[in-house]
Amino acid sequence: MAHKRGGKKPVFDILYKIPGKLAMKELGKYFKYEDGDIWFVETDRNNMKLEYRAKELISSVKSPFQQIDIVDLYDFGKCLVLDGAIQSTVLDGHIYNEMISHIPIVTHDNPQDVLIIGGGDCGVANEVLKYEEVKKVDFVEIDELVVKECVEHIPEIAGTTSQDNRVNFIFTDGVKFVEDKKNLYDVILVDSSDPVGPAVQLFSREFYQNAKNCLKEDGIMVCQSQSPLFNKDILRNTHKILNELYPIVRTYYAIVPSYPGGIWSFTLASLKNDPLEVDVMKLKTNTKYINEGVFQSCFKLPNMFKYVLE
């Protein structure tokens, strides 16, 4: 499904000439041709319009769940775009992926069995697999095509996940997957997309309760809890639900330049160990963002984000 853009010709003209490839109708919604370039147009925000100049629209496919585009942007490099929203980029995808995975893995005494829900770009799995203690990763993603596209087109993010025999791919709905399981996992990572459409359930009390049941007695769960600037209610609500379910709940943050507002929150819920008290020397050093200093400082929330949780 790859489409290489050449020279300065209008992309619509080119596309029309490639039977079976991208049609103008498909391209029309999130991409346009302007100033001699392809532009990716974000359409999901109310009060901002963002357009990114693209080097190339690498792939564009439709799964039963969503529109999946892989585009190479000048400022952010190759990106996974789902239904018109940027999910991960080569420039900064590793920040999100490192922050959601290394912190719970290092916090757990012996993280052998890991469950990842979502995260079809394979970036989170790729970080988890850096730890030899991890014996098995159940990787539950609803959309198999997202995984295929990312493995093929964005190896910078997907890494070697698809070749690692510790990974057990399960293409199903994560919400259903956790409904009937008990006492199976040391660490659960919920790498959900935004709480719209099918992902809404991944932010519900019922899901969090079921996920807790899947954990062993010293288990740890981490979820992305949205922007502390623009989604305060979701962060507050996630924190509140987890506080009712777990003895230890810690919200931390990272910079994710390609996300709205540039700051993102994660909330860790733990049945035994506190990330503020662990030995950060266990942290892997083959990372691009996280290090011991970042691990310790990401829990030190600025006042404006503390207020959201109060």
Added chain:
Amino acid sequence: MAHKRGGKKPVFDILYKIPGKLAMKELGKYFKYEDGDIWFVETDRNNMKLEYRAKELISSVKSPFQQIDIVDLYDFGKCLVLDGAIQSTVLDGHIYNEMISHIPIVTHDNPQDVLIIGGGDCGVANEVLKYEEVKKVDFVEIDELVVKECVEHIPEIAGTTSQDNRVNFIFTDGVKFVEDKKNLYDVILVDSSDPVGPAVQLFSREFYQNAKNCLKEDGIMVCQSQSPLFNKDILRNTHKILNELYPIVRTYYAIVPSYPGGIWSFTLASLKNDPLEVDVMKLKTNTKYINEGVFQSCFKLPNMFKYVLE
């Protein structure tokens, strides 16, 4: 110069009907009317186009130096826009202002005499004035009209700076101001705009040398050193020059959602005290972003930013 937008009428029509107020020609460059609203259009990036839905274009004036617009955006609140680039917003202006000011003031043993270069929105001065030890602030800004506009229209950022008798406003070129002064200041804060046009000199070795001469023997200077993602050369070069001039140089970072990439760097250069070793209990608590945890953790750079400095 205020212009209130009413109802759903095209703003251009309204503007034409207000003699002496904004003319379409002035509005044309950075603002447009679309979807029944005013939109602010950023035009200074090569690979991104950003448009922000505005509640109101509050003021629009031209000084001898630049176009000055005050606009109220839905996502960021009231903003100062110079020549089409957002300088500070009510949503996040305090982050930048607190981070560039509290850290050097707290690091210095007795910060009585402070020089601020740039920072016409008065936000940095407003933070500095929170410290009673500060006896005098020489506030050197090239464009008097920026100060007037911000004091009048954005008191949320400007605060009470203009009424504080410790402040000595000097409307002149900061580069020239530091050329012939010696041994005057405890702390110098360089709140420059981006290194294009007149602000280029504020990033030069000659300017940094002259600024150092203005410091007393235990003085501290801080400058904004641009985005560690998109302006790596400037950050690296600033750090290099300051390392040649000062025994202690520390780069730190903060999240500034309205700036490109959402992350911003500052570089502190000190002749005596090290911010990593000071008593952060001196930090004022009437802040929205900085606190003791943020003070200590902002120096713990993520790997990708450390690499920029190596």
